[in-house]
Amino acid sequence: MTNKKILIAIMTLLLFTVSVDTTYAFGKKKNQKPAVQAVTVSEDYTNDVHSVFSLNDCIDIAIKHNPAIRASFYNEDVYKSKIGQAWANFFPAISASVDVSRSGNRYNKEIPPTYRRSQYSTMGYVPNVSAEMMLFDFGKTKATADMAKRMYEGQKENTKENINTIIYDIKSTYYNILFAQAQVQVYEDTVKDYELQLNQAWGFYKYGTKPKLDVVTAEYNLGKAKLNLVKARNILEVAQVQLSKIMGIPEYTNYELSDQMTLKKYGVTVEEAIEKAMEVRPELLAAKKNVDAAKMNLRATRREFTPDIGIFGSFGNGIGNDYNVRSSQFGVGLNYSGLNILRLKKQVDEAKASYNMSKAQYEDVKDNVYFNVKKNYMDLETAREAIVIAKLALDEAKEQYRQVTGRYKAGVGDAIELKDGENTYLNARLDFYNSMLNYNVIAANLEREIGLPLVFSDELILKITKEDL
DSSP: OOHHHHHHHHHHHHHHHHHOOTTEETTEEOOSSOSSOOOOOOOOOOTTSOEEEOHHHHHHHHHHHOHHHHHHHHHHHHHHHHHHHHHGGGSOEEEEEEEEEEEEEOOOTTSOGGGOOOOEEEEEEEEEEEEEEEEEOTTHHHHHHHHHHHHHHHHHHHHHHHHHHHHHHHHHHHHHHHHHHHHHHHHHHHHHHHHHHHHHHHHHHHTTSSOHHHHHHHHHHHHHHHHHHHHHHHHHHHHHHHHHHHHTOTTOOOEEEOOOOOOEEEOOOHHHHHHHHHHHOHHHHHHHHHHHHHHHHHHHHHGGGSOEEEEEEEEEEOBSTTTOOEEEEEEEEEEOOSOOHHHHHHHHHHHHHHHHHHHHHHHHHHHHHHHHHHHHHHHHHHHHHHHHHHHHHHHHHHHHHHHHHHHHHTTOSOHHHHHHHHHHHHHHHHHHHHHHHHHHHHHHHHHHHHTSOOOEEEEESOOOOGGGO
């Protein structure tokens, strides 16, 4: 083969490397549609505009704007690039250099002229280009690429788990805001009731039917109710700021919520919940991918003792009076690089230990998923029963408050009895709202543990109206 043909072969190889379609890898076309695509922030929320958000609206906004979710998407891209980096071992490695030098002769003046030759100097340079490409490495690169692929798939499951957790945070905070709103309403009603009772106490005191102690007691009750109202409003504002933060729009607070806490029963058994969690829970699937990645790493490490088979070629062309020399090289080589049997043995031991550790971690995650699903399901059943009991207690407290209020208006009751009735009714209302909050938050947590939303049934835990509260 002539030098010119060798140069043409090397340049053709280089051009092929540059022009190769990146959507292909060794004859197999990759999926051009990304599994998870990062979402950029495209909407600006300012407090000049009022919004009404449903629970689903808050979840959609969080998926678009929450920086932790975007970071997970970008982290997926990092792991995806590692797959290509592993396969890059089969692509040519290019080297190029240029050597520039100057040479010449100068003779001592003491040499007779007849023995002197003409003095000269010359400038020249020698450009060199070379390329080498691995043809076969006994499966080392494939095992490394498979490991990178499993890690990428595991990171995709981690992204789903992050989204799963943020959805739970959205739901939990959303329901806490609804509870805080109900709490504010309770204390506003309490303030109105105590204002009315204060006016009644003053009236009774003026006519001499009640002592001034009733007036002082009513004033104290009113002051305490106003303080509780201030605290409740502060809790509401903090919860709203927290929801804005989770959604990824922390400065936006000019919105209201449209949904209410549900009292529907969930149509799923504990066995179905556990079975579904074992199938789709992202944390569990990510742990399984980590086991697969560790297995691929062990396979790649065991193959490190094998050599690499590749081709290589180079071409150089000197330019200058004494540098006009062409050189070329082309061949196939078998290469061992840095073979150390003891080091390889210890690396295999490390990879084997990592594989066993990842299997143990997978079993631990699996056990935790089973326990958490079952625990949250039982907690959900307890919370459902607590709503019914809290409603019965609320009905009794409401009837008691109606009676003591009537007695006080009729002049036969005292302020202490009235205060006890008011406190009992207030606490019963808050307990009922809190029981609904617990039910909804536990249901959201059960959804997080399963990895999928629960299915509602048509049956209600109980039917309530605004007058019932």
